[in-house]
Amino acid sequence: TVDPSTLCPYCDNPLPSSPSPTLRTLLETMAKKSYPDPRPTNVLGRKAPFSTFISVCQRHRFESDILPEAKSKGWPSAIDWKKLAGRIEKLKPKLQLLIDDDSDDGPRARSSAWNEIMELVKEKGSRAATGVKDQFLNFEKTQPGYYGELGSIIIHQTLYDLFPPTSIDVESIAPLGAEEFLQRVLFPEVALRLVMEDQRLKGNSGRREALKILRDSSVYGVAMFPAEQSAEGKYGSGKLGGPSSTRGSGMHGNTKGRLERW
Ligand SMILES: [Zn+2]
Structure with missing residues (x-):
């Protein structure tokens, strides 16, 4: 019993x-x-x-x-949120290459997020690129793995500071617009690189491993680091958070x- x-x-x-x-x-x-x-x-x-x-x-x-x-x-139970924006800023040169380098073996060609979107564009053909864009907007919001909702907010804010949409050369990222490129390509790239840094992953096999971690750990991230922090105040460790009905x-x-x- x-x-x-x-x-x-x-x-x-x-x-x-x-x-x-x-x-x-x-x-x-x-x-x-x-x-x-x-x-x-x-x-x-x-x-x-x-x-x-x-x-x-x-x-x-x-x-x-x-x-x-x-x-x-080995997913973290605490994240140094104060350092996160700085870590993302350091990625700027590499992220800039995703915008500028459209070569077949460049960093953009290695981005699985970009490739997935291009597959979709190929499937749907050139038929109404705007229709495809609508679908992107309706996709479930990308979650940055164990960085959770709080991480998501900081990554978005920092990306928009680093790359104001009007500053992006849309010709180099066609057929996507600046906002879609930020959300669908740069955002997942940042999440991937943060996880690679955390877990000391390198190279193409490291990228694949990090992608798997991002997908597997997103439920944990949302529960552990929700957007609204508890009475602990802003950017708390999340340890006292966890899921709540609100x-x-x-x-x-x-x-x-x-x-x-x-
Ligand atoms: Zn119970």
């Missing part, structure tokens, strides 16, 4: 074996807003409105499932869907 003290009092699923201080505080706070509701699945069960306990359940799921994966794969994101949507079925 299961020790009921190891179960979540609200959803009866197992709690992480060593809950973080954040989770313990959430559980204590929630205990005051709920009342005992012993049930066969959990004699220590408690009852509260769904909207009040959802943050507890999201947090313990995050700590039992997503956090261990992040740790085992933070809009794909992660939140999925988790909520699962919770509602319990």
